[in-house]
Amino acid sequence: DTAVSQTPKYLVTQMGNDKSIKCEQNLGHDTMYWYKQDSKKFLKIMFSYNNKELIINETVPNRFSPKSPDKAHLNLHINSLELGDSAVYFCASSQQGVGGELFFGEGSRLTVL
Amino acid sequence: AQSVTQLDSQVPVFEEAPVELRCNYSSSVSVYLFWYVQYPNQGLQLLLKYLSGSTLVKGINGFEAEFNKSQTSFHLRKPSVHISDTAEYFCAVRLGYSGGGADGLTFGKGTHLIIQP
Numbered sequence: 324d325t326a327v328s329q330t331p332k333y334l335v336t337q338m339g340n341d342k343s344i345k346c347e348q349n350l351g352h353d354t355m356y357w358y359k360q361d362s363k364k365f366l367k368i369m370f371s372y373n374n375k376e377l378i379i380n381e382t383v384p385n386r387f388s389p390k391s392p393d394k395a396h397l398n399l400h401i402n403s404l405e406l407g408d409s410a411v412y413f414c415a416s417s418q419q420g421v422g423g424e425l426f427f428g429e430g431s432r433l434t435v436l
Numbered sequence: 437a438q439s440v441t442q443l444d445s446q447v448p449v450f451e452e453a454p455v456e457l458r459c460n461y462s463s464s465v466s467v468y469l470f471w472y473v474q475y476p477n478q479g480l481q482l483l484l485k486y487l488s489g490s491t492l493v494k495g496i497n498g499f500e501a502e503f504n505k506s507q508t509s510f511h512l513r514k515p516s517v518h519i520s521d522t523a524e525y526f527c528a529v530r531l532g533y534s535g536g537g538a539d540g541l542t543f544g545k546g547t548h549l550i551i552q553p
Contacts, residue, residue, distance in 0.1 A: 430479050
């Protein structure tokens with residue numbers, strides 16, 4: 324069973340479109356995250372949710388809107404896509420108070436044309 | 437705020453040779469330290485972590501790392517590398533207060549390990 328799963332794995336779309344990436348974890352963790360990895364492999368946190376509550380919202384355009392329907396799911400919706408949004412987006416989860424390591428999904432590669 | 441520096445963006449090594457990937461961190465409080473590996477087109481996998489206790493930490497795939505508080509370093513080592521170790525390696529840090537928090541990890545820029553036959 325995949326611990327942290329993201330869909331879709333690949334996403335190719337036109338500028339101006341709206342798209343969503345879904346994430347689910349079956350580890351029973353209480354915290355979930357979205358990270359963005361750019362073309363130089365740099366990883367930057369975008370959002371974190373703890374028990375469905377937004378904890379971190381880094382300097383991210385408000386075109387990006389995370390939604391956590393429950394502790395096991397954290398989706399990312401992006402409006403009005405721009406060329407600079409092309410990246411790999413990683414979902415991750417962790418459990419507070421237990422070592423602090425993050426478990427990552429396989430990533431979703433978004434290409435905006 | 438904490439930060440991580442990986443000085444080497446790329447490290448070429450011959451197969452079966454030893455390797456060290458360098459990581460330095462900056463923080464005014466205690467931290468937890470991690471090394472992750474990313475194989476091509478895959479997610480990140482935890483290699484090892486330092487939370488407290490023994491400063492020499494052993495991880496998966498024969499890797500180990502040593503926490504050095506005075507030098508604020510957490511270098512990753514392997515005595516003999518294989519072609520399959522070719523990947524991107526990331527050092528990461530988070531604040532070491534109890535509870536872990538929901539602040540996530542701060543990553544270094546990564547080191548691309550290239551194993552040459």
